[in-house]
Amino acid sequence: MSATIIDGKAFAADIREKISDHVTRLREENGIIPGLAVVLVGEDPASEVYVAAKHKQTTEVGMRSFKHALPADTSEADLFALIDKLNADPEVHGILCQFPVPDHLDERAIVARIDPSKDVDGLSVVNAGLLASGEKGLVSCTPLGCLMLLRDRIPNLSGLDAVVIGRSNLFGKPMAQLLLRENCTVTIAHSRTKDLAETVRRADIVVAAVGRAEMVKADWVKSGATVIDVGITRIPHPDKPGKTKLLGDVAFDEVSEVAGAITPVPGGVGPMTIACLLANTLTACCRAHDLDEPEGLTV
C-alpha cells in the first residue's frame, strides 16, 4: 500500500484563492479591506524572511499589509505604544509580533497586550481559553492548518482515534482541542509517554509535532492511518555538500508504505501556516464588522 501524499502547497494555494475571492467581495460589496499589521523588532535574518513572505501573501490576496520594523533596542513602553495604536486602528484587523524578540522583551507580555480579537496568531491566554471552552476565538495558525488538511481528507472525523505527539502551547494543546471539537477521541502523548510506539499504533490520525527527525517509524503506524507531520529539522544534505535538507518527525519513505495518507516535509503542513494567518485576519475582519465568517476557514 502506498499512501496518498497530502499536497499542502496546493491546498494552501486553494485557501488563498478562497480568501482572495472573499476579500474581493468584501471590498466590492461592503467597501471593507482586511488589514494585517506585522511588527518586527530587530534584524534577525530568518524573521526578515518570514515577515517578507507574510507581506507578499497578504497583498497577493488583496489585503492591506502594514509592516512596522523597530530597532533591536526598542523599549517595552515604545513597543506597547505601537500595539495600543494598532489595537485602536480600524484599518488593522490582525496584529502579530514576529518572534523571537530581543531578550529584554517579554513575549508573553507582548501577546497579552494585543487585543484578543486581533490576535491572529491565536497565542493569547484569552484565545487559548476560548478554544478550551469551545467558544469562538482565534486559533493558532499551524493547528488550524492541520485541521483544514484533515477535514479535507476525512470529512467526518467523529469517533476517530487521534494521537497528538507533543504538548506545546503553540501547537500540541490547541491541536488536541480542535480534534476534540471534531469529536475525535484524543490522546496527547509526549516525551514522558511510556510506550509511544504502541500509543501511536492505535490511532486513526497521527499528528506529530516534537521536532525529532524521523522519529515515527513505519511499525508505529496503523495501516491506513492519516499522518500529519508538523516537525521540521534541518540537517546537512547527505548528497550536496554545503547544502541542507528538511526532515519531518515522520520517517516519510517507510511510513508512506503503511499510512493511508501523509503530509510530506517540506510541502505539507508548512505552507498552511501563512494561509491560516490570512484566514484568521479575514475572520477577524468579518467579526469586527459583524459580517458572516468565511466558510471553511475558521472553527
Place this chain on the structure above:
Amino acid sequence: MSATIIDGKAFAADIREKISDHVTRLREENGIIPGLAVVLVGEDPASEVYVAAKHKQTTEVGMRSFKHALPADTSEADLFALIDKLNADPEVHGILCQFPVPDHLDERAIVARIDPSKDVDGLSVVNAGLLASGEKGLVSCTPLGCLMLLRDRIPNLSGLDAVVIGRSNLFGKPMAQLLLRENCTVTIAHSRTKDLAETVRRADIVVAAVGRAEMVKADWVKSGATVIDVGITRIPHPDKPGKTKLLGDVAFDEVSEVAGAITPVPGGVGPMTIACLLANTLTACCRAHDLDEPEGLTV
C-alpha cells in the same frame, strides 16, 4: 483483589484542617483574613443547601463568609453592580455565583464579570486559558479535588496512562489539562468514542464524569488501576420506598474487585469540591497579598 477505598470525606477534612492552620497563621502573622463572597439569585432549594454548606465550611476554617441573596427577578445590571463591588472589595478574595441562575440571566456573562483573580470556581475563559497555557490561575474545584486525591494515592503520576471520560468545560477538559501537567499520557474519551471499554481498559488512571449510573464495568478496568468516580445519579432506593440513593458512573461493587484504588459515591470526590473552593479562596488571598501560596493546595 480488593481495591483500596479512597476516603474523600476524611481527605477533605485533612485539607480543611491544613487550610484552617494556614488561615490562623495569616491572621496572626499578617493580620489578613481570607474572605469568600457567595451570590445567590432566587430561591432554588438545592442551591440554598449548597450555599449553606459553603458558608458553614468557610467560617469553620476561620475565613470570612459573605452571603448575598438577591431576589429571583434581579436584573443583570443590579447583579453586575454587586459583582463589581465585590471585585473592588479588598476583604473579598473569592467570589462565586451559585448556579443555576434564573433564565433571564446569562451564566457565561456572570462568570466573565468576576475578576479572574477572584474567580475561585475557576470557570472563566481567562482561567481556562491560563490552565491550558500552563500558567498560574484558579482551577475548577472538582478537577482540582480529583488531582489532590490522585497525588495522594500516586505521588509520581508521570508517564501513566490516564483516561478522562467526559469532556465538559466544568470538569473533563480541565481534568485532562491537570493530568497532562503531571506528565500523564492523557486520553479524552466521550460519547462518540468508538470502543469506550477498550479505551478505558488501557488506563492506569480512570476518571469518569459522564453522569451515567454504573456505566464503567469491571471488565473495562485494568487490574490495579486507580478509578476516580465523579458521576452522581440519584435513583429511587431499591430497599427503602420513598427514599433515594446516589450512584456513580462506576459499578462500584464489581470494579472494586479489579481496581487498585477507587473512590466511592457518595464520600469520594464529592466532599473535595467545597474543600477545594476554600483552598482556591486561600490561594487567591495569598496571591492578592503577594504571600507564598499554600503548599499542596494549588497547581
